[in-house]
Amino acid sequence: xxxxxxxxxxxxxxxxxxxxxxxxxxxxxxxxxxxxxxxxxxxxxxxxxxxxxxxxxxxxxxxxxxxxxxxxxxxxxxxxxxxxxxxxxxxxxxxxxxxxxxxxxxxxxxxxxxxxxxxxxxxxxxxxxxxxxxxxxxxxxxxxxxxxxxxxxxxxxxxxxxxxxxxxxxxxxxxxxxxxxx
Numbered sequence: 302x303x304x305x306x307x308x309x310x311x312x313x314x315x316x317x318x319x320x321x322x323x324x325x326x327x328x329x330x331x332x333x334x335x336x337x338x339x340x341x342x343x344x345x346x347x348x349x350x351x352x353x354x355x356x357x358x359x360x361x362x363x364x365x366x367x368x369x370x371x372x373x374x375x376x377x378x379x380x381x382x383x384x385x386x387x388x389x390x391x392x393x394x395x396x397x398x399x400x401x402x403x404x405x406x407x408x409x410x411x412x413x414x415x416x417x418x419x420x421x422x423x424x425x426x427x428x429x430x431x432x433x434x435x436x437x438x439x440x441x442x443x444x445x446x447x448x449x450x451x452x453x454x455x456x457x458x459x460x461x462x463x464x465x466x467x468x469x470x471x472x473x474x475x476x477x478x479x480x481x482x483x
Contacts, residue, residue: 326395326452333449339398341442342389342453345460346400347410348438349386352431353379355415359424368421371474378428378467385460392456412438422478425471432468439464 317329327335356379363372390400401410408415413431418424439461446454 324397327397331450333446333453335396335398338446338450338453339393339396341445342393342396342398343401344410344412345438345442345457346386346389346393346402347407348412348435349382349389350402350407351411351413351415352382352428352435353386355413355417355431356382356428358417359428362417363421363424365421367478371421371425371478374470374474375424375428378470381463381467385463388456388460392453396453422475425475425478429468429471429475432464432471435464436461436468 320329356375360372360375360379363369363375390402393400413434414427416423416427416430418427439457443454443457443461446457448454
């Protein structure tokens with residue numbers, strides 16, 4: 302049975318809100334491990350940026366009979382991954398951290414790899430692999446956060462939903478490419 306809700310101590314809430322105001326959105330009620338959350342978000346940021354770059358390359362390098370529609374899809378995915386990167390960077394700043402855009406460490410921190418792919422089929426496969434990695438990475442992060450940071454959890458859940466759409470679209474594209482190899 303659920304325990305009754307404790308009444309909110311408004312005078313204490315007001316006192317707490319005035320303390321450590323430089324911490325912005327991170328109040329005394331924030332219960333997640335802040336450095337760990339910021340590190341996790343920076344790894345997710347690196348993953349998204351590597352995906353942006355891979356999708357962009359594939360957009361320009363796609364060739365063959367079905368390349369125009371597939372290249373257009375790669376560009377759409379690239380733009381959506383860039384949007385995810387922006388959202389993650391914004392959340393890192395809200396939490397008092399610094400988004401790490403360092404080109405020197407992006408591929409080291411990214412969960413997904415940057416694989417060029419020589420054929421249209423290879424490009425689709427590599428993007429699908431990266432989406433599947435992102436899906437499981439986001440699921441793990443969401444599970445790890447639990448209820449300790451509901452704002453970050455909701456952000457990651459919204460990104461996860463788009464990554465699942467990307468994986469579904471890429472899996473569909475893979476079935477449409479003639480002469481694909483197993």
